Amino acid sequence: MSVDAHCHIDLHPDPQKVFETLIADGVQTIAVTTTPAAFKGSSRFMDSMRGIYPAVGFHPEVVAERPQDIKLIRPIIERVQWVGEIGLDGSKRFEKSYDKQKIAFERILVECHLAGGRNLSIHSRNAADDVLDCLERHSGSGTAVLHWFSGTKKQLRRANDLGCYFSVNDQMMSTGKGRTLISEIPIDRLLTESDAPFTLTSSKQSIASCLISCERIISECLGSSHMEVKQKIRSNFDCINQAAG
Numbered sequence: 154m155s156v157d158a159h160c161h162i163d164l165h166p167d168p169q170k171v172f173e174t175l176i177a178d179g180v181q182t183i184a185v186t187t188t189p190a191a192f193k194g195s196s197r198f199m200d201s202m203r204g205i206y207p208a209v210g211f212h213p214e215v216v217a218e219r220p221q222d223i224k225l226i227r228p229i230i231e232r233v234q235w236v237g238e239i240g241l242d243g244s245k246r247f248e249k250s251y252d253k254q255k256i257a258f259e260r261i262l263v264e265c266h267l268a269g270g271r272n273l274s275i276h277s278r279n280a281a282d283d284v285l286d287c288l289e290r291h292s293g294s295g296t297a298v299l300h301w302f303s304g305t306k307k308q309l310r311r312a313n314d315l316g317c318y319f320s321v322n323d324q325m326m327s328t329g330k331g332r333t334l335i336s337e338i339p340i341d342r343l344l345t346e347s348d349a350p351f352t353l354t355s356s357k358q359s360i361a362s363c364l365i366s367c368e369r370i371i372s373e374c375l376g377s378s379h380m381e382v383k384q385k386i387r388s389n390f391d392c393i394n395q396a397a398g
C-alpha cells in the first residue's frame with residue numbers, strides 16, 4: 154500500500170475515475186485543493202474511510218486573484234485534518250503577489266492554530282526561508298509537510314529542526330540535486346507524493362505506478378530495501394494522521 158501525500162484529484166480530466174482507481178489500488182491519499190471554493194466542489198472525490206483524505210487549500214499562485222476566499226477557509230478548517238495546498242511562491246512570475254501570499258499564508262496558519270493544529274501540505278518554491286519563518290512564528294499551527302521541497306541543504310536542516318516532514322515525488326529525483334537532497338532527509342520524516350496530474354508523463358501512467366517508482370528510487374538513494382521504505386513511509390503517514398485525529 155503506497156502513500157500519496159499530495160495529489161490534485163480534482164484537477165484531472167476525469168476525477169471520479171482517478172478517485173476510484175486510487176481506492177482500488179489502496180493508495181492512502183491526501184486530496185489537496187487550490188481554493189476553498191474548489192474544496193466544496195470536489196468534496197465528493199474524498200472519502201477518509203477509504204483512505205482519500207480531503208485537504209482544504211489556498212494555493213499561493215491564486216491567492217491574489219481571490220482575496221474574498223480567505224473568509225471561506227475557516228469553517229472548512231474546523232472539519233478537516235489536512236490543510237493544503239498552501240504556502241508561498243517566491244518565483245519571478247508571482248513576485249507581485251508575494252506580500253498578499255504572506256498575509257494569506259499567515260492567516261491560514263493562525264486559523265489552524267486556533268482549530269488546535271492541522272496537518273499542512275506546503276508549497277515553498279523559492280521561498281523556503283520565509284515559509285520556515287512563518288512556521289516558526291506559528292508553531293501551534295500543526296505538522297508541516299513540505300511538498301516538492303527544492304531548498305538548500307541548510308534550509309532542509311532547518312526544516313528538519315522545526316519538525317517538518319517532506320513529501321517527495323519521482324520528478325524531483327530525476328536530477329542529481331534532488332537525489333542528494335532526498336538522501337539528507339531523515340527516513341522518519343519522509344513521505345511520497347505524486348503531485349498528479351502535473352508530474353504524470355502520459356495520460357496512461359497510473360498514480361500507483363508513479364509512487365512505486367518513487368519508493369524504488371528512495372530505496373536506491375538510502376540503500377534500503379523497497380519493502381522497508383514502503384513500510385516506513387506508511388508508518389510515518391499513520392503517525393501524522395493519528396496525531397491530528
Ligand SMILES: [Zn+2]
Nearest residue numbers: 159161238348
Ligand atoms: Zn500541488
